[in-house]
Amino acid sequence: MSHTNRQRESSQPEIEIPPTEDLMREHGILKRLLLIYEDAGKRLLGYKPLEPQITYPVILQSATIARNFIENYHQELEEKYLFKRFLKEQIQVDLVRTLQEQHDAAINLTSLILQSVSQGDQYMQSRQYLAHLLSLYKQMYEPHEAWEDTVLFPTFREIVTPAELQALGEKFEKIEETMFGKNGFQRILKQVEQLEKAFGIYELSQFTPHFTNKQ
Template sequence: MEGPEPGNEATDPRRRRWLAGAGLAALGGLTVALPLAARAEEEKSTDVLAVEDLMREHGVLRRALLVYAQAATRLRARETIPADALHRTAALFRHFGEDYHEHSLEERHVFPAVVATGGEPATICRILATQHERGRQITDYILASSAGKGIGQADMAPLADALDGLVRMYQHHTAIEDTIVFPAWKRTLTPARYSALSETFEALERRMFGHDGFEDAVDQIGRIERAFGLADLAALTAPPPPASPAR
């Protein structure tokens, strides 16, 4: 854009009008650019990358394990439990945990890369894969045992044993993955490859569930917790310890 001929800027009206217009145009461009940059930065900061995605999925599965532990305790006390809610827990563990998280993510993308590097993490991945198979067997059993309207007296102790075994196994399983396997996997990836796989995980989740599978799983486990009386977090606060014994 060409301005008027140089002159006395303080007294030339045309010069003043041109400078004002140029300044507003520049500010207008800046006001457009700043929100766009801010939005891009915000979107970048809220992206869920692959390891975070895997670990928050573990959070859903751990909440399911808490339901299993509560169910096992009540079954051992010969108390009635909501069999339909237990069945929904097992169905969630099957579809979100075993079919998606384990089979489609860990077994296809994470474990092979870690096994290829060798060493202790590779050995751990082989054990974890075996535990996946055992977990699916136990899930089959829980689904079958909770398919009716209630749990029979004769089935209570065996089901409690199966639930306790699964809880014990997966408490260690998920902790080892979070602290050893996922960091080892991330070290095998370049930043570009890690970013691409993060997008792959998100696309796969939407393809398998038709929407945000994590948000749906969180909603499901929340409703299950209410059925088992586990929804009030404050009520689960541990009591204070007893007074220290006199020495």
């Protein structure tokens, strides 16, 4: 690559991610945590080898990411900067109230998951209970994030000005760096990848169905 090309590339402004896209990207982290929860549930219920020395640490670390990154950071951004605006404008009020209730439920579920993991692997009943908690979290958050991605975020972009959207994006970036350091999202993503690898569910291709063509 020539010096001129390198100079041109280095002089290009960094592309700013809109705050709604940033929140959707964080939903990608949540989706991958839900896949881990689903796999953990299969192990706890005997559909896959349990391997307690792997399963319980993975659940613990996944729930810790859910608490720190999803509930204490991502949800807080939505509540403080999006939900309040919707309530102020009296737009999508019922949806926002439901989403808020589910945020609160997520916090309670994670507390129960962390408590259950700390009690260890003594009884089948406790494994079933933990699997149920993980299932409830997944069952709630799959439609939750779908409604935010398809209804809440697009509507938000309609009720704020481009200048407000840009300012909010910059604010989100500063908050993320304060809480998780520079390139915090990438570090969280790497942690999730390591948990996926521990469960053997990292490779995307394994989720592809394969069909045999009949003559």
